[in-house]
Amino acid sequence: MKLRRVVVTGLGALTPIGNNLKDYWEGLKDGVTGAAPITHFDASKFKTQFACELKDFNINDFIDRKVTRRLDKFSQYAVVASDEAIKDSSLDLETIDKSRVGVIWGAGIGGLETFxxxxxxxxxxxxxPKFNPFFIPKMIADIAPAHISMRNGFMGPNYTTVSACASSANALIDAFNYIRLGMCDVVVSGGSEAAVTMAGMGGFNAMHALSTRNDSPETASRPFDADRDGFVLGEGAGALVLEEYEYAKARGAKIYCEIGGGGLSSDAYHLTAPHPEGIGVIAVMQNCLKDAGISPEEVDHINTHGTSTPLGDVAELKAISTVFGEHAKDININSTKSMTGHLLGAAGAIEAIASILTLVDGIVPPTINHTTMDDRIDAGLNLTLNNAQKRDVKVAMSNTFGFGGHNACVLFRKIEE
Structure with missing residues (x-):
């Protein structure tokens, strides 16, 4: 069976540094930080009192007030980002065969605030017992793609992937496979998360996973820096419209890039810590390269998981050096979490978008807030520190890892006619 080619034709973003695709990309290029003191609730007694929240965002500017009451924030964010991506794709919703359009979404936690x-x-x-009748339908993690499906009448495969912080990267790989195997022509994919809540902050603080740099939240997310002390929690959504190449070409669609391949693996090591030698990360990148039929020397850019945790950053860069050898020093490596914070289940989606726009614009966004080299990290690696760099990127990879040892890697390449 000949596998069909899969391309990206629509993008949508709702992030702590921009409430739409254009503003998100400009924020990334300019090195804007999304971290600030928490406004969603009184965090004065919490170990961490800051996060990467959405800014100047009012859901009622996008969705009718009657509808928003029935949606947890993570579903609201999903609808906003997917609306933008569908509009960006120029899909004609009146004429397409909606039975061939799926929605495969990622969420690591789901309706945490509702719960x-x-x-x-x-x-x-x-x-x-006095519970809202919408309690369960608002909370369950599968409900975001259901709303996207009902809103647009899409009747293809519809479900949520849940693999912690790898969730939306998993969703993209599933969507990619459904299309290239001929089961769909179009899939709306991505992820959303809204965990900046008392339960979310308190739970991650109890794990000692979050930065506690309350005196300087804007510099707290500092991947690869010697003084990093944990990640910064973020919220938002990213959405992508994936199509079969010939289908997209026949309708004259704008094509951002081609999805070359996807890789999955498991650390099989620890609930929350990565394997110190990055064994699972090595496997996931090798699996992705093999699936794409790409040699390591062809990769120009890697958007790392790069959460700003003491263990995770070192393990990932070790794995990159192992997989790519000397070529690792010629790759533009970055972590956009330095700006957006960690969007958990939505991380894979917004970072895939960043990788795609890097291909399109030839600009690699920076890893901001880096001041001190970590002697455990190879100083020869180009971590794109503090300033964006121009580069003709033909092949880009995006790494996403989740608690439980879930690893996902997606490869994008410039479209080849």
């Missing part, structure tokens, strides 16, 4: 608020409200009562 938190319902349980807190119950705890204030006398034990009599």
């Amino acid at each position: 938190q608020d319902e349980v807190l409200n119950f705890s204030k009562g006398d034990g009599t």
Whole structure:
């Protein structure tokens, strides 16, 4: 069976540094930080009192107020980003065969705020169960793609992938496979997360996963820096429209790039820590390269998982050096989490978008907030520190890893006619 080619024709972004695709990309190129003191709730008693929240965002500017009441924030964000991506793709929703259009979405946690608020409200009562009838439909992780599907009438495969912070990268790989195997012509894919809540911040603080740099939140996310002390929690969504190449070409679609391949692996090591030698990361990148039929020397750029944790950053860069050898020093490596924070289940989607726009514009966004070299990291690697760099990028990879040892890697390349 000959596999079909898969291309990206639409993008949408809702992030802590930009509420649409254009503003997100400009923020990345300019090295804008999304970290600031938390406004969603009183965080004064929390170890970490800052996060990468959305800025100047009002959901009622995008969705009818009656509808928003029935959607947790993670679903609201999904609808906004997918609306932008679908519009960007110029799909004619009146004429396409919607039975051949799927929605495959990623969410690591789902409706955390809804769950938190319902349980807190119950705890204030006398034990009599009084729950909102929308409690479960708002909370469950599969509900975001359901809303995208119902909103647009898409009747193809519809589900959520849940693999912690690798969730939306997993979703993209599933979407890629559904199209290249002939099961769909179009898939709306991506991910969303809204975990900047009391439960989210408190839970990650209890794990000692978050930075506690409360005196300087804007510099707290500092991947690869010797003084990094944990990640910064973010929120938002990223959406991509994937199409079969001939289908897209026949309708005259704008094509951003081709998806070359996808790789998956498991660390099989620890609940939350990466293998110190990056064994699972080595495997996932090798699997991705093999799937794409690409040699290591052809890769120009890697958008790393790069969360700004003491263990994770070192393990990932070790793995890159192992897979790419001397060529690793010729690759533009970066971590856009230095700007957006960590969007958990949405990370893979917004970082895939960053990788794609790097291909299109020939600009690699910086890894900001780097001041001190870590002697455990190879100083010969180009980590794109503090300033964007121009480069003709033909092949880009995006790494995403999740608690539980879930690893996903997606490869993008400039379209070849």
